[in-house]
Amino acid sequence: MTDLPISEAIVAENNKAAEAALANDYSALGEQLDRRGIDIDAVTRKVASFGVAIPSWGVGTGGTRFARFAGPGEPRGIFDKLDDCAVIQQLTRATPTVSLHIPWDKADPVAIKAKGDALGLGFDAMNSNTFSDAKDQALSYKFGSLSHTDKAVRQQAIEHNIETIEIGRVLGSKALTVWIGDGSNFPGQSNFTRAFERYLDAMKAVYAALPDDWRVFTEHKLYEPAFYSTIVQDWGTNYLIAQELGPKAFCLVDLGHHAPNVNIEMIVARLIQFRKLAGFHFNDSKYGDDDLDAGSINPFQLFLVFNELVDAEYRKAEAFDPAYMIDQSHNVTDPIESLMASAIEIQRAYAQALLVDRPVLEAFQEANDVLMARETLKRAFNTDVSPIIAKARLAKGGAIDPIAAYRASAYRARVTAERPATGGSSSGIV
Ligand code: LRH
Ligand code: MN
Ligand code: MN
Helix, strand or coil, X not given: CCCCCCCHHHHHHHHHHHHHHHHHHHHHHHHXXXXXXXXXXXXXXXXXXXXXXXXXXXXXXXXXXXXXXXXXXXXXXXXXXXXXXXXXXXXXXCCCEEECEEXXXXXXXXXXXXXXXXXXXXXXCEEECCCCCCCCCCCCCCCCCCCCCCHHHHHHHHHHHHHHHHHHHHHCCCEEEECCCCEECCCXXXXXXXXXXXXXXXXXXXXXXXXXXXXXXXXXXXXXXXXXXXXXXXXXXXXXXXXXXXXXXXXXXXXXXXXXXXXXXXXXXXXXXXXXEEEEEECECXXXXXXXXXXXXXXXXXXXXXXXXXXXXXXXXXXXXXXXXECCCECCCCHHHHHHHHHHHHHHHHHHHHCXXXXXXXXXXXXXXXXXXXXXXXXXXXXXXXXXXXXXXXXXXXXXXXXXXXXXXXXXXXXXXXXXXXXXXXXXXX
């Protein structure tokens, strides 16, 4: 029996008010898709089976390096964070797992697992953190971690990653995501080649500690916090790492970690082709690693990424098993609302990509009919698939309108009364 954080009566009441309109919209869309040779129920079933992991750090209010404006009822630790994640899952039915960050989420792993089980939540990839110093840590990561010039610092970072795996094992996770901030701020500060050699050696030690059924995901990022050079700066370097490490190593694509205007969907295609796509950290951005809500700035790009994923599914691409996670920072919205809206936008992009008529697209591509090839994609993107996503949620016991149901539940007011205010601070992302 799962503990549901929102009263089922509230969800039922909200659904009752919206059910008739949804039935009409779904049947109208069904007729339209039927004319296009698409079975709407088949698409709905696929959307219903899609899940994306919630980042534990995303349910707290984020901030920038200038300030952090605390929100009401912020989670006090991992157990509160799991409660918030359970709300997102109960209402959207699209987020069955949580991705933890260590040491931010450090607590008794047996108790974390028990709480996850009680809430019906599983655990996706574990994230290690050697980009900031933890309280009581012996050596500092100020000048790097896995690539540090000092072997003792590298060893500490290796051990932290191994500890993160050990915690993940208790939770039933099957992957470790490693993102490091290592790099340099000024030309001359670091020797590119030596630093990368040190990083690779350290990662080999982490790789050697992976359980047989685990994978390791390395995540590249163009810049920040290092402003001149970053060790794992792009997907090319990331691919080299995965090649050097071995068959359990894959490249993670965080949508915010690329230079402006980079063709991210093409990177995705390349990684799929060479069987090295780990999965995603979904978010959206306008300028850099903005960590804005998925689909809020450039939904077409999100659709194009999913177009590659559905194409891989359609072609039955070998060893294709991406992990889907969100990685966002919510500074001015209620994080639960932002995460629900993001999960829905990610499902929307998936549903739209499922509508692409692939044999027709291929024929236009083969015939070099550029305009019609483009229009074939656009036709899928321009279809309002909202009724499909809502129906998928409803079929699984979720809310037709998750944000309306959440607001009606007054969950935030309830937890605000239980959780003392943390106050703002000038700290970074969490
Ligand atoms: C780095 C990053 C990485 C971290 C997370 C908090 O920018 O994307 O995934 O673990 O943010
Ligand atoms: Mn990320
Ligand atoms: Mn990031």
